[in-house]
Amino acid sequence: MGLGRFAHLTGPCPHTGVPFTTGTVTHLGVPLSWDSDAAAADLYTRRARGMAFVARLWAALSLTLVGRVHIAKQVLAAKLAYHFSFLNPSPAQLKELTDLVDHFAARSMHAEDASLVSHGNPLLLPKQKMACLPYKDGGVNHVDLPAFLSALQAKTFALLAQPGRQPWKTLTRALLTHVRPDSATTWAWVYSDTPAPAGLPARLAAAVGHVRSAGVEQHPPQPATQRPAAPPQWRVSLDQLWVANAAGAVSYVHYTGWLLEPGPGVLPPAVDGAWQPACVLQHRKPQHLWTFEERAAYDAASPGEQAGAWPWAPYFLAPEAGVVVHPEHCRIAGVSLADYTVRDVRRAITAANPAAPPAPARPAAMPCPAPAQQAGGSGTQPAAQSRLAEREAEWQRAAAQLTTTAAQHFHNNLVALDPWLHRTSAAAGLQNTPP
Numbered sequence: 001m002g003l004g005r006f007a008h009l010t011g012p013c014p015h016t017g018v019p020f021t022t023g024t025v026t027h028l029g030v031p032l033s034w035d036s037d038a039a040a041a042d043l044y045t046r047r048a049r050g051m052a053f054v055a056r057l058w059a060a061l062s063l064t065l066v067g068r069v070h071i072a073k074q075v076l077a078a079k080l081a082y083h084f085s086f087l088n089p090s091p092a093q094l095k096e097l098t099d100l101v102d103h104f105a106a107r108s109m110h111a112e113d114a115s116l117v118s119h120g121n122p123l124l125l126p127k128q129k130m131a132c133l134p135y136k137d138g139g140v141n142h143v144d145l146p147a148f149l150s151a152l153q154a155k156t157f158a159l160l161a162q163p164g165r166q167p168w169k170t171l172t173r174a175l176l177t178h179v180r181p182d183s184a185t186t187w188a189w190v191y192s193d194t195p196a197p198a199g200l201p202a203r204l205a206a207a208v209g210h211v212r213s214a215g216v217e218q219h220p221p222q223p224a225t226q227r228p229a230a231p232p233q234w235r236v237s238l239d240q241l242w243v244a245n246a247a248g249a250v251s252y253v254h255y256t257g258w259l260l261e262p263g264p265g266v267l268p269p270a271v272d273g274a275w276q277p278a279c280v281l282q283h284r285k286p287q288h289l290w291t292f293e294e295r296a297a298y299d300a301a302s303p304g305e306q307a308g309a310w311p312w313a314p315y316f317l318a319p320e321a322g323v324v325v326h327p328e329h330c331r332i333a334g335v336s337l338a339d340y341t342v343r344d345v346r347r348a349i350t351a352a353n354p355a356a357p358p359a360p361a362r363p364a365a366m367p368c369p370a371p372a373q374q375a376g377g378s379g380t381q382p383a384a385q386s387r388l389a390e391r392e393a394e395w396q397r398a399a400a401q402l403t404t405t406a407a408q409h410f411h412n413n414l415v416a417l418d419p420w421l422h423r424t425s426a427a428a429g430l431q432n433t434p435p
Helices: 036-059 065-079 091-106 111-116 145-160 167-178 187-191 202-214 292-300 342-351 387-400 406-412 419-432
Strands: 025-027 030-032 216-218 242-244 250-253 276-284 312-319 330-332
Touching: 030 036, 036 065, 036 091, 036 202, 065 091, 091 145, 145 167, 145 187, 145 202, 145 330, 145 342, 167 187, 167 202, 187 202, 202 216, 202 342
Parallel strands: none
Antiparallel strands: 025 030, 216 330, 242 250, 276 312
């Protein structure tokens, strides 16, 4: 496949034998072509057909709104998660995919939902922007495809600022630095309001647009004003492969930034004055690197405490003088780059949508009546119960006046068993008890 200045070449290369073609080549499920827009259009057209076919299969089941929303998120939208990370659909295609998911969630076979059909088309009620809100805010936790797309596309730049010297990070940082605007000196222009340069590839240009639409902000650390800074706790060698802590223990820097203890027989270099102050962060430890004790402690924690039970480990970011973007001082949609998760960013983008209600959309509970003034004018009476509690008390009083049925009478007045029934019951229990 020919890219860039080799796009006009066709046929096999006489030196390497690599075939050059003007068509689309698929690698790991991602179509690669010199015309990325045409490749994305063809991909999402096929994805829409596949989602429509699966939607027809699930539509045969009589599911409630909660069930349809769950299938729309876990089955239909899950077909787009992988390609959303690499290719950006056109606005028309994104609307087509969103309408397909919304129509599946709105279509119902229940009689009580017949009023949601207008002119033969099902209506999603509450509206799409409100339905995407969590349950506590009055929504039904419906999938928000535009927010999902923005969160996945912005994840590239969240990972770019995190520790690690993976090849894709090195190449992307070099490319962003090469095509930077005239007013920028590093690739940090991505996390600012600087307009994107014209030479930026379409894939990165789309991702930058999603970062800007989600909202990016930097909070540089405040300079210390009380006393001079303490000696650096961490130091890094000139080749940035070894890091020493304040106690002088030297660790090897993995390509992911994780600090490893030197193995047996490995002699680390001696720490001298040429070593530079290093920026080492406490980063979330991947699950495949957990120890048995860390996994046991995480599994023993309650669901609400598992976030705090996640193991952390020191990771080398860069020399202090070479830090371009600090992940703890930059946020996308209000989420720190060090704690970036697609779920948190997607929820933040959905909640910040101008079309969504600023306050919880659920109807307010019946308010308590204002406390009445006492006759003497000094003080107020105790606050009355809410009107909902008063209505429940009325229901309980009305239920107490209803005629008791035979089943309720038997339940409230247990019949004493005769002795022979007790013996029969005990014998039956012994027979059913395994030896």
